[in-house]
Amino acid sequence: MADNVDDSQAAEAKSRQAAIDAVSHRPRGLGPDMSDGTPRCRECGEEMPAARLARVPDAERCVSCQEEADAEADAEAAAQAVANAEKD
Numbered sequence: 056m057a058d059n060v061d062d063s064q065a066a067e068a069k070s071r072q073a074a075i076d077a078v079s080h081r082p083r084g085l086g087p088d089m090s091d092g093t094p095r096c097r098e099c100g101e102e103m104p105a106a107r108l109a110r111v112p113d114a115e116r117c118v119s120c121q122e123e124a125d126a127e128a129d130a131e132a133a134a135q136a137v138a139n140a141e142k143d
């Protein structure tokens with residue numbers, strides 16, 4: 056019985072660590088930073104325009120930061136495609 060309790064605590068610690076890892080990797084869909092009560096871009100800290108939040112309620116970044124992030128993601132995808140092509 057005691058072993059079962061230990062196991063569930065270990066599993067809980069594991070899932071808590073997974074949650075921390077997920078946050079530190081900043082996946083999309085977290086929404087803006089609301090730590091001071093104002094929706095702010097998680098990248099630059101600028102206040103999020105209401106129009107953007109109306110369109111994308113779970114946006115984490117302002118438009119310019121999102122464009123930068125998308126450009127980086129595109130560049131990464133392109134580099135990955137080149138790497139894959141070279142492999143074949």
Ligand SMILES: [Zn+2]
Nearest residue numbers: 096099117120
């Ligand atoms: Zn920003």
